[in-house]
Amino acid sequence: MTEAQLHHTPLLDLHRALGARLIEFGGWLMPVQYTGIVQEHRAVRERVGLFDLSHMGELFVEGPQAGEALAGALVTDPPALPLGRAHYSMICQPDGGIIDDLIVYHVTAERYLVVANASNAQVVSDTLAERLDGFRAVLDDRSLATALVAVQGPLARTVLGPLTDVDLEGLRYYAIAEGQVAGVPALVARTGYTGEDGFELFVEWSRAESVWTAVSEAGAGAGIAPVGLGARDTLRLEAGMPLYGNELDRDTTPYDAGLGRVVKLDKTGDFVGRAALERVARDGPARRLVGLAVRGRGIARHGHPVHAGDRATGVVTSGTHSPTLGLPIAMAYVAPADGEAGTILEVEIRGQRVPAEVVPLPFYRRAR
Amino acid sequence: MGVPTDLRYSKDHEWVRVDGDGATIGITEYAAAQLGDVVFVELPDPGSTLDQFGTFGVVESVKAVSDLFAPVAGEVVEVNGELAGRPELVNEEPYGAGWMLRLRIADAAQLEQLLDAPAYEQLISET
Numbered sequence: 001m002t003e004a005q006l007h008h009t010p011l012l013d014l015h016r017a018l019g020a021r022l023i024e025f026g027g028w029l030m031p032v033q034y035t036g037i038v039q040e041h042r043a044v045r046e047r048v049g050l051f052d053l054s055h056m057g058e059l060f061v062e063g064p065q066a067g068e069a070l071a072g073a074l075v076t077d078p079p080a081l082p083l084g085r086a087h088y089s090m091i092c093q094p095d096g097g098i099i100d101d102l103i104v105y106h107v108t109a110e111r112y113l114v115v116a117n118a119s120n121a122q123v124v125s126d127t128l129a130e131r132l133d134g135f136r137a138v139l140d141d142r143s144l145a146t147a148l149v150a151v152q153g154p155l156a157r158t159v160l161g162p163l164t165d166v167d168l169e170g171l172r173y174y175a176i177a178e179g180q181v182a183g184v185p186a187l188v189a190r191t192g193y194t195g196e197d198g199f200e201l202f203v204e205w206s207r208a209e210s211v212w213t214a215v216s217e218a219g220a221g222a223g224i225a226p227v228g229l230g231a232r233d234t235l236r237l238e239a240g241m242p243l244y245g246n247e248l249d250r251d252t253t254p255y256d257a258g259l260g261r262v263v264k265l266d267k268t269g270d271f272v273g274r275a276a277l278e279r280v281a282r283d284g285p286a287r288r289l290v291g292l293a294v295r296g297r298g299i300a301r302h303g304h305p306v307h308a309g310d311r312a313t314g315v316v317t318s319g320t321h322s323p324t325l326g327l328p329i330a331m332a333y334v335a336p337a338d339g340e341a342g343t344i345l346e347v348e349i350r351g352q353r354v355p356a357e358v359v360p361l362p363f364y365r366r367a368r
Numbered sequence: 369m370g371v372p373t374d375l376r377y378s379k380d381h382e383w384v385r386v387d388g389d390g391a392t393i394g395i396t397e398y399a400a401a402q403l404g405d406v407v408f409v410e411l412p413d414p415g416s417t418l419d420q421f422g423t424f425g426v427v428e429s430v431k432a433v434s435d436l437f438a439p440v441a442g443e444v445v446e447v448n449g450e451l452a453g454r455p456e457l458v459n460e461e462p463y464g465a466g467w468m469l470r471l472r473i474a475d476a477a478q479l480e481q482l483l484d485a486p487a488y489e490q491l492i493s494e495t
Contacts, residue, residue: 032431033404033431036404036405037404037405037429037430037431038404038405038430041430230404230430230431233431234430297408297410297452298408298410298428299407299408299428299433301433320430320431321407321408321428321430323430328407328408350426
């Protein structure tokens with residue numbers, strides 16, 4: 001795909017002016033880093049970072065049966081969400097394989113916002129449209145009309161507070177409110193993918209630049225930094241959060257990924273994947289997602305084999321050098337019996353076996 | 369980004385500093401910047417022999433892993449042990465403390481296949 005065929009976010013010129021290195025990601029031309037992954041990572045852990053996430057898919061589901069329709073389409077129970085609250089969810093195939101992982105926000109009584117990964121936005125949109133059929137609910141795919149700017153880090157509230165009429169202190173984790181940011185109508189959510197406190201701002205495409213610039217200027221004194229997809233990946237990995245395409249895919253059920261608690265088997269009514277997921281819940285998954293702390297030299301990466309003694313036990317799904325912990329960390333699928341914390345396994349890094357200890361996830365948890 | 373004039377360069381972005389029949393090898397500032405924050409460098413054992421343009425190790429940044437290629441053939445006489453504990457030297461001082469290995473050059477004629485500073489500068493300005 002050439003640059004011209006890729007989608008551009010409304011902030012692309014700003015990223016270029018900031019000296020960002022750009023890459024293709026999920027069909028979009030996106031900033032992977034500005035000054036350097038480690039610096040940007042630390043800015044979010046210690047101060048505050050600014051992200052352009054306009055590549056994500058924003059799918060609004062509206063109508064008197066919007067909640068009911070979503071309950072049949074997803075593994076969670078959106079009608080149980082109080083107004084203004086959100087939850088992590090998944091959309092699965094009939095066989096229980098994950099099509100995408102999502103955040104569902106209950107925006108107004110008959111209006112939900114479903115946020116999908118960029119690479120899956122179209123397939124989620126198409127699948128949801130099919131699954132809404134027969135309900136008094138319509139899908140309004142506003143992915144190319146809605147920009148998303150995230151403000152993440154311990155100083156996020158201090159920076160954003162003066163710019164908005166939303167009561168940020170009163171806004172709970174996984175809650176959303178309508179208001180204004182820098183004079184621009186916005187949906188302000190207390191969600192993120194970094195393991196820090198932070199906010200996600202959904203605004204009209206054409207207003208993204210003024211919001212980004214206002215937050216950037218308001219955060220200058222706090223040391224705000226623009227953050228690319230590179231540090232977004234190291235931040236989410238330290239926080240033990242799965243990435244679709246690495247930990248999650250269509251051959252993986254929520255139970256494999258250790259996310260069985262997301263699936264609401266006790267909700268009333270059928271939903272796509274129920275029968276298959278009930279089976280996995282009963283019999284237990286065939287593999288288990290674990291955290292690994294690499295105890296030798298080298299960095300475990302996506303696709304590296306994992307061994308338990310002489311036996312192949314699994315594969316690394318994500319790995320990096322943790323900027324916060326200063327050591328190589330990874331997530332991997334292994335046989336359930338090899339997944340207890342404290343177990344020493346071996347990762348095969350370029351033909352060399354390197355010891356790695358199974359450790360509890362997340363690798364990093366912020367102080368509260 | 370400066371390109372030191374006293375070095376020779378490979379198209380794979382390694383540099384060579386020649387001193388008699390000895391050569392010091394590292395990666396260029398351009399290569400280090402492209403990689404981003406270097407967190408691990410894997411180097412060969414002293415005594416091993418390298419082929420020209422053959423791989424001699426890997427460098428890992430937070431984001432990715434890249435092979436290292438020997439700009440000239442020779443026997444490894446010393447590797448930079450400092451990099452095991454301080455891989456960031458590759459970013460901070462690519463032409464100095466971030467050097468990777470010293471070798472005894474097998475065939476000095478191979479140096480002719482490398483780029484001089486203006487030619488290397490031209491190469492990186494085109495990419």
